[in-house]
Amino acid sequence: MGTSTRGIWPALSLLALVAIWVGAAAVADAEKLPGPVDVWRALLAQVETSGYFFHLGITLARVAAAFLIAMAIGSAIGIALGVSDVANRVFSGWLLLFLNLPALVTIILCYVWFGLNEAAAVTAVAINKIPNVAVTLREGARALSKDLAEMAAIYRFDFSTRLRHVILPQLAPFFAVAARNGLALVWKIVLVVELLGRSNGVGYQLYLYFQQWDVATILAYALGFIVIVQAIELAILARWERYANRWRR
Amino acid sequence: MSGLRVAIRGRSFGDKSVLGEIGFDLEPGERLALLGPSGIGKSTLLGIIAGTDTGFEGTVTRPDGRIAVVFQTPRLLPWRTLAENIAVVPGAGDLDRARSLLAEVGLGEACDMHPERVSLGMQRRAALVRALAVDPALLLLDEPLVSLDPQSVGAMRDLLTFAMDRTGATVVMATHDRREALALTDRIVELGGTPARLVSDRKSPLGRDARRDPRQVDDVYREWFEPDSFEPGGGAAA
Numbered sequence: 001m002g003t004s005t006r007g008i009w010p011a012l013s014l015l016a017l018v019a020i021w022v023g024a025a026a027v028a029d030a031e032k033l034p035g036p037v038d039v040w041r042a043l044l045a046q047v048e049t050s051g052y053f054f055h056l057g058i059t060l061a062r063v064a065a066a067f068l069i070a071m072a073i074g075s076a077i078g079i080a081l082g083v084s085d086v087a088n089r090v091f092s093g094w095l096l097l098f099l100n101l102p103a104l105v106t107i108i109l110c111y112v113w114f115g116l117n118e119a120a121a122v123t124a125v126a127i128n129k130i131p132n133v134a135v136t137l138r139e140g141a142r143a144l145s146k147d148l149a150e151m152a153a154i155y156r157f158d159f160s161t162r163l164r165h166v167i168l169p170q171l172a173p174f175f176a177v178a179a180r181n182g183l184a185l186v187w188k189i190v191l192v193v194e195l196l197g198r199s200n201g202v203g204y205q206l207y208l209y210f211q212q213w214d215v216a217t218i219l220a221y222a223l224g225f226i227v228i229v230q231a232i233e234l235a236i237l238a239r240w241e242r243y244a245n246r247w248r249r
Numbered sequence: 250m251s252g253l254r255v256a257i258r259g260r261s262f263g264d265k266s267v268l269g270e271i272g273f274d275l276e277p278g279e280r281l282a283l284l285g286p287s288g289i290g291k292s293t294l295l296g297i298i299a300g301t302d303t304g305f306e307g308t309v310t311r312p313d314g315r316i317a318v319v320f321q322t323p324r325l326l327p328w329r330t331l332a333e334n335i336a337v338v339p340g341a342g343d344l345d346r347a348r349s350l351l352a353e354v355g356l357g358e359a360c361d362m363h364p365e366r367v368s369l370g371m372q373r374r375a376a377l378v379r380a381l382a383v384d385p386a387l388l389l390l391d392e393p394l395v396s397l398d399p400q401s402v403g404a405m406r407d408l409l410t411f412a413m414d415r416t417g418a419t420v421v422m423a424t425h426d427r428r429e430a431l432a433l434t435d436r437i438v439e440l441g442g443t444p445a446r447l448v449s450d451r452k453s454p455l456g457r458d459a460r461r462d463p464r465q466v467d468d469v470y471r472e473w474f475e476p477d478s479f480e481p482g483g484g485a486a487a
């Protein structure tokens with residue numbers, strides 16, 4: 001298949017989905033399933049009167065903060081566990097516990113302990129993601145090449161050279177996986193966090209319009225959200241992955 | 250300048266004893282071949298000499314200065330180009346120096362390519378250049394000619410001679426190829442038995458010029474090894 005035709009397929013399949021949506025909306029109760037035009041109108045109304053982009057932006061900021069914190073702390077924990085057998089034996093049980101802790105429990109506890117504020121919200125999201133990042137990076141650290149470590153020792157690589165040229169490139173694919181999975185998770189949890197304890201952001205807006213049974217506005221927020229997530233995936237993650245893999249055959 | 254002194258009493262992995270008592274001294278600049286069949290413990294012994302393996306009994310005294318190893322597999326960083334692989338080594342100089350060193354061994358065209366995109370023979374050469382670049386006092390070579398095609402073997406052998414002459418390093422080269430050993434080194438020890446010990450330790454009668462002549466190598470080869478002439482994989486120099 002040529003690259004030109006391959007590029008068309010996702011577009012066609014998306015178009016088919018929109019067609020099905022239009023068809024279903026024509027048959028269904030307009031209040032329960034509004035069509036694309038109604039959703040577009042709702043979106044414009046939000047932009048004009050209710051600060052659509054403000055809410056998207058604030059959610060985005062929370063996602064970014066939680067994501068960065070979780071990647072940093074989760075990677076540090078994961079690498080430490082992967083490198084040190086003792087650390088792994090002592091702490092892998094904790095990791096399992098946090099991995100299986102329901103997101104809702106973390107969120108509630110964070111709000112109870114730290115108050116209904118921004119820090120608690122971001123912390124709650126980050127805590128939910130840290131164990132996943134840690135597990136992924138632990139695998140990466142375990143898979144570090146002994147051969148290359150020996151080479152680096154023989155040739156007297158100093159710490160920063162070792163980190164930059166030997167260790168981090170080996171961990172790059174694991175960072176990518178953690179980032180990808182982590183982003184998907186953070187997007188979902190951040191909405192719940194907003195719904196439970198914030199008075200702005202997409203999660204809060206969804207809650208608001210859920211109470212008014214306004215499906216068109218809810219879909220308008222969902223669509224904006226999906227577009228942003230995809231844009232970030234394609235513009236940042238995919239590009240970075242391609243760069244990190246440029247040396248492969 | 251001091252040479253290399255090896256006095257190993259033993260090395261085992263779990264309850265499997267791989268190396269027995271092994272001792273030899275090398276003068277500064279002396280070149281030793283470590284002969285033995287596959288699996289006997291040559292790489293293990295080189296690891297001990299290099300200092301990466303510390304789980305042995307005995308002592309190793311190394312010459313002052315840097316150590317360089319050309320490993321059995323090239324061990325280049327796959328995410329760095331050949332030139333970068335050399336330039337990242339502390340003390341090896343900058344990218345320009347790396348490029349000109351690579352050009353000297355015929356890798357001028359390939360110096361900005363990543364290792365996985367060039368042949369094994371080219372990766373080997375780059376690994377040898379990395380070793381050269383740090384101007385080592387002790388150079389360890391682990392089967393530098395294995396699994397190369399006959400043409401590359403010839404070129405690589407010349408290159409090894411060039412590298413050893415250039416650095417003047419004390420050299421230990423592991424190999425299972427006796428002709429190769431005769432063509433490249435001053436002294437040849439053979440490992441044998443389990444656990445492995447030195448079963449012979451002979452100075453080569455061939456001087457550094459004489460050993461470049463395949464016929465003279467052949468003569469010594471016949472004299473030394475002919476009684477047990479069967480040697481799988483040998484004869485690469487023929």
Ligand SMILES: Nc1ncnc2c1ncn2[C@@H]1O[C@H](COP(=O)(O)OP(=O)(O)OP(=O)(O)O)[C@@H](O)[C@H]1O
Nearest residue numbers: 262267285286287288289290291292293294321425
């Ligand atoms: N880390 C290890 N753990 C257990 N056994 C090992 C280890 N390293 C080496 N050995 C064993 O020691 C023996 C010698 O291995 P070594 O790699 O030194 O042989 P070699 O002479 O270099 O062989 P080759 O010519 O195939 O490279 C082998 O039987 C191998 O299984």
Ligand SMILES: [Mg+2]
Nearest residue numbers: 291292293321
């Ligand atoms: Mg070996």
